[in-house]
Amino acid sequence: MSDSMSKIIRTTADVMFMFIVVFGFYIVLHGHLTPGGGFQGGAVIATGFILLIVAHKLDDFLGWFKKKAFQNFEMSGLVLFIGTALAAIPLGYLFFRNFLCGTGGLFGQVVPYGINPGFLNTAGTIPIMNIAVGIEVLGGLSIIILYMTSGISNHEEGE
């Protein structure tokens, strides 16, 4: 794991990384309209980071993205998720109440019920929770693979 792969694989991974991340964020942001959601989109984004880890040297990857950044992604996602759920209580609703739905503000557009082409600015707190879970899953899965790869490379150097 301490060696990088050939230049062809590295270039392909660099190009594919951008498309994978954009596709993952598309899945996260459209979670309330199309199949998918926070978990699936976060897993897709984490796949992009794992592709970079596999194709490049681990030290190069750690030069671009710090472990601390993924830990912060993980924590901020979980805090944002619970905070969105708790924010309903000061407004006079119950825990996990969808208090933004249909209010006309952020994500509060009133949808025409029935079959519609899908509007991004709808569904109240659901997109916010999707984004939170997406950030959390992207940080969590990436940091798991990062820790395992660090263990492998450390073991190989020790032998």
Next chain:
Amino acid sequence: MRTVVAGITLVVLAVALLYAAVSIPFGNPAMSDMDDYFITNGQEQTGANNIVTSIVFDYRGFDTLGEACVLFTAVFGVSVLFRLRKKEEDYEYE
């Protein structure tokens, strides 16, 4: 010999599982009140076109909260298990 035994086991298992899968009636749940409620009122109450997401993040939000905590715990466990240790550092037991 081992190949024959493995093949027979595979065939028996496949037939048993396929028989079980075919014999289950598909599309006729005994209790469908909850499904009908979600399908009828889901879009109106949450504003989301995707009923699955509206269930996962709204009606059954606690389940997703637990799932997020499970993922956090998994990351915590992996980070403890794969902790990088210095060469000379040794654990002290008291």
